[in-house]
């Protein structure tokens with residue numbers, strides 16, 4: 246509280262009982278209000294707002310007050326030179342003519358009278374002192390941009406029940422000292438300000454990707470899936486490609502598509518036995534396959550990459566499952582993958598892949614289609630179609646499409662398939678075990694749910710931390726279409742229809 250101003254107010258009230266208008270103190274409004282609010286909180290004063298419309302001079306008006314009106318300046322300059330007058334020459338001529346101050350003699354201006362009274366300047370002085378001229382004159386001055394109307398806030402103040410000249414210290418806390426000394430009996434306690442806004446708590450906030458990830462995880466857990474350990478970004482080409490029966494010449498392995506690691510230079514290879522079997526199936530086939538018939542290179546298999554899909558982890562998990570003695574399993578993961586993409590509003594060089602794998606005896610393509618329908622239904626996407634496609638590691642393979650009612654077309658939302666025998670049998674999985682797999686990106690549904698249309702606002706160095714902090718903790722309207730009041734199935738379907746896998 247500004248002590249000086251408070252003292253002035255109290256002093257004045259002591260002598261006068263009330264202040265009709267604090268404008269008389271010519272003090273800044275905000276400081277005045279703060280001082281009054283503080284005194285009022287102690288019941289020392291009572292105050293109310295006054296709002297007045299006042300006329301004040303514009304910058305131009307101020308200039309005219311100082312150097313004379315435009316017309317007076319024209320009058321004074323005529324017969325010498327109007328050149329130095331600037332815009333005043335233009336503005337003032339008309340009025341100087343109208344006032345009968347000047348006349349035109351051929352092409353030159355001449356004075357018509359000897360002396361003038363600058364009425365405009367006089368009026369400006371009046372306005373400044375609060376002496377307001379008649380409304381026609383006011384309107385005229387306003388039109389000439391000399392004066393403007395503004396609001397002035399001031400206050401009416403009177404003594405309050407606790408009025409005194411002395412501002413007593415107010416206690417904010419009941420302390421042990423106050424209690425022990427007995428001072429609490431006479432102490433003056435500061436009132437709680439229940440209308441004060443609390444301090445914004447410092448703390449972390451969940452990123453939208455984390456929130457949507459949590460929703461996907463929930464669906465997977467509900468459906469009996471176990472989470473795969475995806476906590477490593479670097480993979481060998483063996484696990485990222487070879488074990489998946491991706492030929493060593495496949496375009497996806499090109500530098501343009503995949504980030505290679507230069508140091509360390511080499512990864513460890515898996516067991517000699519498994520490596521042999523994988524090399525064998527690439528070179529010569531087996532399990533009713535004719536293979537790719539090229540010389541398999543261990544060096545190529547040992548190269549290190551930033552994993553291009555989490556299917557590398559699924560593959561290692563399936564291998565482990567085979568080693569430990571096969572039991573039916575359902576695995577999922579949601580984690581980061583890297584691809585050497587051209588960056589644009591919907592593509593980054595890294596994104597998160599949602600991936601699922603189901604391994605069981607004698608699964609069919611029908612089982613996969615049925616499962617996909619149930620899986621996507623949990624997210625509110627009910628209208629699915631499947632289109633045959635090609636993946637080196639699945640056969641058959643299906644792109645998953647959903648009808649986008651906004652775009653009025655079928656849009657790809659995921660990729661899926663049944664892993665090939667060339668991939669599964671070298672692992673030692675029983676022959677009648679079939680494995681479903683599918684994947685989609687986490688970014689696309691998140692962008693749709695949170696209304697973000699540029700991926701760079703979601704991930705990377707351009708992310709606005711405030712956007713993350715201010716995001717709702719819970720989206721009541723946009724959950725996966727399961728709870729009451731959840732996103733309309735149609736909207737959810739549309740949202741997910743946009744969630745295309747980046748492949």
Ligand SMILES: N[C@@H](Cc1ccccc1)C(=O)O
Pocket residue numbers: 553554555556600636639660661662681682683684685746747748
């Ligand atoms: N790995 C695939 C997704 C997929 C996983 C498993 C089976 C089929 C497809 C991708 O990156 O798009």
